[in-house]
Structures are given as structure tokens and as C-alpha cells.
Amino acid sequence: MKNMTIDEFAAMVASNSPVPGGGSIAALSGALSAALAQMVANLTIGKKKYADSEAEMREVSEKAEALRHTLLEDIERDSQAYNRVMEAYRMAKDTDEEKLLRNNAIEQSARKAAEVPFQVACIAYEIMPLAEAAVARGNANAVTDGLVAAMMARTAVLSALFNVRINLGTISDADFVKEYSEKSDRLQNDVLAYEKKILELSPF
Numbered sequence: 001m002k003n004m005t006i007d008e009f010a011a012m013v014a015s016n017s018p019v020p021g022g023g024s025i026a027a028l029s030g031a032l033s034a035a036l037a038q039m040v041a042n043l044t045i046g047k048k049k050y051a052d053s054e055a056e057m058r059e060v061s062e063k064a065e066a067l068r069h070t071l072l073e074d075i076e077r078d079s080q081a082y083n084r085v086m087e088a089y090r091m092a093k094d095t096d097e098e099k100l101l102r103n104n105a106i107e108q109s110a111r112k113a114a115e116v117p118f119q120v121a122c123i124a125y126e127i128m129p130l131a132e133a134a135v136a137r138g139n140a141n142a143v144t145d146g147l148v149a150a151m152m153a154r155t156a157v158l159s160a161l162f163n164v165r166i167n168l169g170t171i172s173d174a175d176f177v178k179e180y181s182e183k184s185d186r187l188q189n190d191v192l193a194y195e196k197k198i199l200e201l202s203p204f
Contacts, residue, residue: 001079002072018086023078023117023163030124030156031071036149037127038064040134040142053137060130060138067127071156074120078163081116084109085167110170114180117163121187124156128194135201143203150198157191 001009001020013020041061044050050057088105092098131153134146161184168177 001075019079019082020075021079021082022159023082023120024075026117026124026156026159026163027071027074027078027120029152029159030120030127031068031075033124033127033131033149033152033156034064034068034071036145036152037130037134038068040138040146040149041130043142044134044137044139047139050137050139053133056133057138060133064127064130067123067130070123071120074116074123078116078120081109081113085113106170107172110167111173111176114164114167114171117160117167118180118184121157121160121164121184124153124160125187125191125194127153127156128191128198132194132198132201135198140203147199147202150195154191154195158188161188 001012001024004012009020013025038061041057041064044057045054045061085106088102088109091102091105093102128150131146131150134149135143138146164180164184168180171177
């Protein structure tokens, strides 16, 4: 999917297929966030005015590039996780044995479909300090790009967590559900607080 044109990918999302859906869009939002943070860093590197932040911006650029590539791969990974859920629901359920196999497959695929977007949310959260550095010490002419990077990272985190929570609703393992519910709540609170902190650096 990452090799599609923007128009092709948007058309695929708009189709009557459930994938790619919100989870893939969360990963894409994160990738774009990382790209913006990297852009601000690259617009800062080499400028005499920002010599003091040169080393930091090089580090921001390298980290953002790595996160961008990971999140682009996650666009496909999230869709694959959801496809396995749909395959499980299509399994035969005529006999008791088939029902047991189907229920186990649904449980396992739903767990994976919760774990993948949670990983996406965690990766997207890693962009926040990069966006903060870009806004606080990057090229002032690109400060709005850094602010948008923070907002897109927040959107990626919250969007991915929605997908975690909807899949938790089909999982019978109470301990797993409790663990991921609590981790999701903490991450949501953290990213909202971090975004607020970054947006307060806005000169506008």
C-alpha cells in the first residue's frame, strides 16, 4: 500500500472494503507526522543561525526517518491483522469441534488486531519529543510544520487506540483486556498532555 499513489490509496480507503481502515490511516498519520518533524530538522541543519541546535536536529532527522519508515510498513501490517480477524469469522461452525477452532481463531486474531494498533500508537508517540524539538529549537520559519507534526502524531496515537479498544470488545481474556485498556488510557492521557505542551510553544 505504501507504494500506491495518494489518489489510489484514497480510492481504496473509500471503497466498500473494510481495509485499509482507521488503523492504517492512523499509521499513515504517524508517518506524515514523522516526515514533517524531519523536514523541520532538515530545514534547520546547516543554518548558521541555528548552529547551537545542529547536532540535535541531525538526531531528530535520523530518528524521524526511522519512525517514518516503520509507520509506513504498519499501514499494511494493520490491514493484515484485521484480515485475519475476518478470516476467522468466516471459518466453519457446523460442529462443536469447528466452533471451538473458530472461537480460538477469533480470540487469537482479535488479540493481534489489538496489539498491532497499540504498537502503532506507541511508535507514533515517539514522534512527540521530535516535534517538540522542531518547534522549540528548529527553524522558526517552519514552526507551523512542527506544530502540525505534533497534532498529526496525537491523531495517530488516538486513532490507533480506537482500534485497540474496538478489538478488545471481542476478546474473552479479561486480564489481556484489562492490561490493554489501562495502557491505552495512560497513553491517551500522555499524548494529549504532550500535545498541549507543544502547542503552547506556538508563537501564534
